[in-house]
Amino acid sequence: MFVLSVCCLVGIQGGHAATEGSAIVCAPVGQHSAVNVNAGDLNIFHSASPPAHEIRELAWLVFGISAGIFIVVEGVLIWSIIRFRKRKVDAGEPLQVFGSNPVELAWTIIPCIIVLVLTLATVRTIREVELESAPAGALEVDVIGHQWWWEYRLPAPSGAIVVTANELIVPVGRPIWLSLRSADVIHSWWVPRLAGKTDVIPNHLNHTWFQAEAEGTYLGQCAEYCGNQHANMLLRVRVVSVEAFEMWCAAQLAPQVADASGVDGRALFLELACMNCHAIDGVSKGAFGPNLTHLMSRETIGAGAAPLNPQTLRAWIDDPQSIKEGCNMPSLKLEASQLDAVVAYLLTLK
Numbered sequence: 001m002f003v004l005s006v007c008c009l010v011g012i013q014g015g016h017a018a019t020e021g022s023a024i025v026c027a028p029v030g031q032h033s034a035v036n037v038n039a040g041d042l043n044i045f046h047s048a049s050p051p052a053h054e055i056r057e058l059a060w061l062v063f064g065i066s067a068g069i070f071i072v073v074e075g076v077l078i079w080s081i082i083r084f085r086k087r088k089v090d091a092g093e094p095l096q097v098f099g100s101n102p103v104e105l106a107w108t109i110i111p112c113i114i115v116l117v118l119t120l121a122t123v124r125t126i127r128e129v130e131l132e133s134a135p136a137g138a139l140e141v142d143v144i145g146h147q148w149w150w151e152y153r154l155p156a157p158s159g160a161i162v163v164t165a166n167e168l169i170v171p172v173g174r175p176i177w178l179s180l181r182s183a184d185v186i187h188s189w190w191v192p193r194l195a196g197k198t199d200v201i202p203n204h205l206n207h208t209w210f211q212a213e214a215e216g217t218y219l220g221q222c223a224e225y226c227g228n229q230h231a232n233m234l235l236r237v238r239v240v241s242v243e244a245f246e247m248w249c250a251a252q253l254a255p256q257v258a259d260a261s262g263v264d265g266r267a268l269f270l271e272l273a274c275m276n277c278h279a280i281d282g283v284s285k286g287a288f289g290p291n292l293t294h295l296m297s298r299e300t301i302g303a304g305a306a307p308l309n310p311q312t313l314r315a316w317i318d319d320p321q322s323i324k325e326g327c328n329m330p331s332l333k334l335e336a337s338q339l340d341a342v343v344a345y346l347l348t349l350k
Contacts, residue, residue, distance in 0.1 A: 156249035199224060
């Protein structure tokens with residue numbers, strides 16, 4: 001279910017989709033990372049999509065009313081402290097007032113009006129954000145939450161289905177309709193600058209949507225505790241031009257190019273337990289872990305736990321727990337030569 005959030009992650013940088021500055025503090029980069037791939041703007045007040053704009057405006061309304069109440073109450077309190085402070089000369093018992101119809105009406109009617117305004121504003125925002133059907137021309141994406149990574153299935157312009165993991169690539173300016181489901185426990189999809197939180201519940205289909213107004217990388221976080229690696233179940237939405245999106249889809253659907261450097265590693269991949277968990281088009285059909293068909297087209301590994309490069313890839317295969325402690329991928333205790341061969345093969349999956 002959608003939750004209006006006005007007081008969680010607020011970054012310190014303004015405006016840009018992928019700037020260094022605020023970061024997801026609860027999701028540190030793995031020890032093998034050289035750069036913080038999770039640095040970026042998470043400020044809900046720097047909205048970049050219609051649903052996020054609606055949430056921002058409601059947040060400002062709540063903040064404004066709360067600030068007004070605070071100023072009035074504190075003002076009366078300070079005035080009372082100064083006006084009725086104890087005098088050096090005792091003036092006797094102050095005048096006692098028992099009941100005041102105007103005052104009692106005021107402190108009854110005014111709160112009722114405030115509650116009514118906030119209720120109407122909240123209902124309006126929910127109606128604008130929680131659409132019952134996909135907007136016209138929307139790109140419909142299936143999102144599946146796993147412990148602790150994200151699976152995306154989206155249609156390419158050709159009509160074929162692109163399957164990828166952890167990083168959602170979408171075109172700028174086009175509505176994106178997300179169908180959210182879970183493969184295990186309750187998760188929550190939340191990219192603050194694009195949309196509000198939406199729960200991802202087992203055996204129940206939820207929806208949310210956004211329409212990014214500028215290209216860039218928008219960061220988010222699973223916002224529902226889902227196990228010991230909840231903090232490292234990160235979200236990355238890369239918004240690109242329409243042309244770049246079409247090129248990306250074509251590349252994702254293209255068959256793998258045979259590379260001599262990966263022959264031994266491919267054989268090991270099929271010989272070991274890798275093929276039982278991971279799918280690679282034309283090679284294996286594993287469904288427990290992320291699809292690796294075009295692994296090296298991604299920016300991170302382990303759902304944002306570390307940047308994806310040969311060094312972190314080797315460390316991940318050697319011992320995933322060293323980067324993402326508690327994740328469900330075991331260490332196969334490979335020999336150095338086997339490890340080098342598997343890494344060489346995976347590096348060819350571009």
